[in-house]
Amino acid sequence: MKFWIIAAALLAAATSASAQTAPRLDDIKLPQGFKIEVFAESRAARSIAVAPPLNAVFISNRSRGTVSIAIDTDRNGKADQVKIIGENLTSPNGVAWRDGWLYVGEQTRVWRTPARDVNAIDLSKRETVLDGLPDKGHHGWRYLALDPKNRLYVAVGSPCNVCEPQGIEGTIVRVDNAKPVVVAKGIRNSVGIDFHPKSGTMYFTDNGVDMMGDNSPPDELNKLSREGEDFGFPSFGGGTDKTKEYGAKAKPDMTPPVGRFGAHVAALGLHFYRGAMFPEDYRTDAFVAQHGSWNRSQPDGYRVMRVKMDGEGNVKGMEPFAEGWLQDGHAWGRPVDVSELPDGSLLVSDDTAGQVYRISYAK
Secondary structure (H helix, E strand, O other): OHHHHHHHHHHHHHHOHHHOOOOOHHHOEOOOOEEEEEEEEOOOOOOEEEEHHHOEEEEEEHHHOEEEEEEOOOOOOOOOEEEEEEOOOOOOOEEEEEOOEEEEEOOOEEEEEEOOOOOOOOHHHOEEEEEOOOOOOOOOOOEEEEOOOOOEEEEEOOOOOOOOOOOOOOEEEEEEOOEEEEEEEOOOOOOOEEEOOOOOOEEEEEOOOOOOOOOOOEEEEEEOOOOOEEOOOOOEEEOOEEOOOOHHHOOOOOOOOOEEEEEOOOEEEEEEOOOOOOOHHHOOOEEEEEOOOOOOOOOOOOEEEEEEEOOOOOEEEEEEEEEOOEEOOEEOOOEEEEEEOOOOOEEEEEOOOOEEEEEEEOO
16 A cells, blocks of 8 residues: 555656756757757646647646647747636647647547637637546546548547546547547557558557556557557556456457557657658658656656658657656656647657757758
């Protein structure tokens, strides 16, 4: 019991909005030619959604119950203004923008509101897109993504460390006429979804079960090859590592991950690189934000990983891209989400330092 109390205290401390610290960008290591700068300050910054026609980036601030907008009027790579546009929301995590609409995922619902003018975003005009999601706080933050056909996807986490999900818990759903259609199941907690730039195939991260040891199970990068695929939870805690609670019930048709990260690194935001600023060999590679472990004897994660892929989306390897938020066993920042500005530079949110960073490249 004592261990669980200590673990809970560590998790609360790691996710507290009051833990905001000053960014130490000189600590961040990047490949040669890359540079990191602050794009915007936004306390408890979680998910980010770029709206190119508005010269703006929408930012969810989950622990504060708000959604903000960062506006870069002169497109110089640094926001001129950051302001809150939505308050008193319930665990707002997922944000997405497409064709003049801002989508926001709260714990039990997803809504959208017109967002065509940065000075005229009025949440009183919002309309519900999906309602009736599980009202459970554990993994109750929703992640959103829009596919190339403008269809909306919502990640619905399992409300536990390890348990048998009920209903649409532990799934990714597509919204079809205000109803959820399950496209992937057997998922513990996915907080990153993106679609391959060439094939349009969905990929997503998933966080492994806690308390299975320092080095088990791995966090996952998954690929959806067909609707309705089962990715193994709760029989598998991550990868092919079975849970003691449900491992005996493992199904033979479970789909294994296409990429395995370290155990407990908390792989969250996922983004395929589409731009032209970075060197050519980065095209269609994926970037994954690792929020960092809270239950390992030696902390791990706290970085942005590069997942190398071929043109068909097959994983060829992984390597750290940006790291240094963890120093001497202590983290001053925790990457959450990854997105891309129109100029091809990369945005990374950090909910501990309360920042959105911009990573650029120059020869």
